[in-house]
Amino acid sequence: MNDATPEPAYNFAYLDEQTKRMIRRAILKGIAVPGYQVPFASREMPMPYGWGTGGVQVTAACLVPEDRLKVIDQGADDTTNAVSIRRFFARTAGVATTTRTTEATLIQTRHRIPETPLHAGQILVYQVPIPEPLRFLEPRETETRKMHELEEYGLMHVKLYEDIARHGQIATSYAYPVKVSGRYVMDPSPIPKFDNPKLSGSPAIQLFGAGREQRIYALPPYTKVVSLDFDDHPFQASKAAHDCDLCGAKASYLDEVITDDLGGRMFVCSDTDFCTDRQAHGKRGRVSAPVSGDAA
């Protein structure tokens, strides 16, 4: 996409240099202690909390003029959140943007990890609503910090126990708790548990920013990340039992789309870039036009 000239009224990437410096320090600390939630002085951003204020600040602190930015929201490049954040940085930083996972140097994401494997040198920035995995079990912040400090994570399994007792299986399907390099239990942000295996051993840097909660945490490249489970109820990365109706992909995470009020529905890849790329390479699904009759 075109390189917009940055708005002259703003510092590069909106935040002032001292703020970016402060955020970078938090990021470095987060990378040094994988999975540990580093407090930082989160700033007001020109968007409401819950729209990715944490992710945007981490992105702003990481951006350099040579970067190529991709923003996805639930896997899609063309939804409101993705479009507005991409335009925000195109205007305030003047960086190049892209929708292609392989070309991007920095990807800000809300609730998905791209299907295309990331490579070394890329940074994946997550938007995090609630960074504390123990929050809904233990409301006291002082207590949860103490539990992290002393590695008392039995409570996390109580949540999984409750799932099995009530539903017969671990019904937690997103924000599935993980243990990072054998130490900290971490909330991977509300990504589907289908994406959890991709957290582990990724060559890219993964950064997590929670604006309202004022926390940054990180996974350096090639960090071991294990999803919590029981011996007799092992972790399973689940997805809808269908193929993509547009590109025929069998192993990508799917969105269910209701097409009429007669029970009609289709399943499509939630990662739009992955899906369009496959279609461009001639892959076809149940409802897409056949390759040969591709006149339009």
Added chain:
Amino acid sequence: MSLIEKVTATDTPLLTVAGLTKNYGARIGCADVSFDLFPGEVLGIVGESGSGKSTLLSCLAGHQRPDLGQIIYDGQDVIAMSESARRRLGRTDWAYVHQNPRDGLRMGVSAGGNVGERLMAVGARHYGDIRAAATDWLGRVEIDADRIDDRPRAFSGGMQQRLQIARNLVTGPRLVFMDEPTGGLDVSVQARLLDLLRGLVRDLGLSVVIVTHDLAVVRLLAHRLMVMQGGRVVEQGLTDQVLDDPQHAYTQLLVSSVLQV
């Protein structure tokens, strides 16, 4: 085995407290409390409200840091040990039964989850085993197995208290602290709970420090009794001896204040 035999069989105390003092500013919480607790022994602490019973208990259990004194548990100095070691002790070897079951239970978590929490906290990772242990313990505290997935909110006060006891005893602790375990329950429920506690203490050979203002409770449960007033221990001895032949004026008042039905 009688108490005398037990005491002679194990001559090293499980818990030794020496000169324990805790002040709240200029006010005394408890002052210069010393005692030994032997394996399998039940120590009752009685006294009126504000006599320092609860302060003493929370200092013993590590919830508060005493100003002076020493607590030795099984050869380890509890006050000097690191917080993580003390908390580990608190969920393995020790148990704490709160007066109000709401303080000791997770009200949003099912009965089975409540009982299983301590198991999971010490590393149990097999759902079937945890569930079996929870079912077993619910049975031992006389809660029907089909209530295992109900939340404690749906339980009566007596059931909540029994659930709290099950939750505490599931990891097989050796030392149990109880703060008025029968407070707030009606007398028939109290009687059942006491009966249950007495059975568990005897079967499991627990050492117990029980704080109460109810003399009937200590008469039934405690081997030894400590009477506190104004933060100080005014009298201690065998339970029957203290209750039947009180020496200190305050103990005499306490014993004579009990209504005879």
